[in-house]
Amino acid sequence: MAREGADISFVYLPEEEEDAQDTKKYIEKAGRKANLMPMDLRKNENCQKAVDGHMKAFGRLNVLVNNSAMQEMCDDLKDIDLDVVEKTFRLNILAMFAMCKFALPHMKRGSSIVNSCSVAGYMGNPQLVDYSSTKGAIATFTRSLAQQQAPKGIRVNAVAPGIIWTPLQPATKGNPAENMKGLGVGSAPLNRPGMPIEVATAYVFLASPYGNYFTGEVIHGTGGIEMQG
Structure with missing residues (x-):
């Protein structure tokens, strides 16, 4: 950006x-x-402070990227920690509502919102039931908000990455060193995880004037995982 x-x-x-x-x-x-x-950002008042802090620093807001998220793995729903479920929903989707609510009054025609979705929101993930559920909600949130804001000329889109090599991967695996071996290998036709730069360009495109005819869309960057789903 x-x-x-x-x-x-x-x-x-x-x-x-x-x-x-x-x-x-x-x-x-x-x-x-x-x-x-x-x-x-799990605290609504911090979402307001984030927008206020940006406006104080720069005086205008053209692009909002909602990218904050968390996930914790659980093999069986009977063992899931409901406090973790609540935290996951609070950060992944409810904070997104708050950020958009506080940002929209400052956004004008031509502005853009880009949300981080996930391939898990479309395919599901048996070890990430709560996380996948939030990502499915984000896809619908994106489409719904896009319809609402289109008359104002504000576009709302999302990017749904697949397995991307970021700190989220080792931070949420029980045995990071062991579980990071072969990450993404065999999961997709491209046979490897993606690098952050390989999906970052999708965010830049959706935020830019080149994406002016895109709204309510989700760009998938998964290395082809969904072709094998």
Whole structure:
């Protein structure tokens, strides 16, 4: 986004300070400004603070990317921790409602919202029943909000990645070193996990004027996983 000319605010958890500072350096290297906001978006008041903080820093809001999410694996629903289920829904979908609610009053015709969905929202995942359910909700949320905001000229789309090599993968696996071996191999025709840059361009496209005829759409970047579903 920065390389395409965007000044950027982003939210992160306080324990991710080192990664946040690295991200800030990359944004500034691209010649743009970065506004860092350490906070937990599971709290509605923090969603409001995030939007207010961005407006204070930059004075306008053209693009909202809803990308915060969590997942915890569980092999059998009888063993699932309902507190984890609630936290997963709170961050993955309810925070998305809050972010859009507080951002939309600042968005004008030509603005864009891009949500992070997942292949799991379409195919399901037996170890991630709650996570998959939130991602299915995000797909429907995207289509519904797109219909509502279309008369105002605000587009709403989503990206549904497959298995992407991000910190989410080892952080949510019981034995990270063992379970990361062969990640994505055999799961898709391309026979490997995707890299973040390979889906990031979809977000940039949907946010840009080149995606002006896209709304209520979900772009799938899965390496072909769904062809084998």
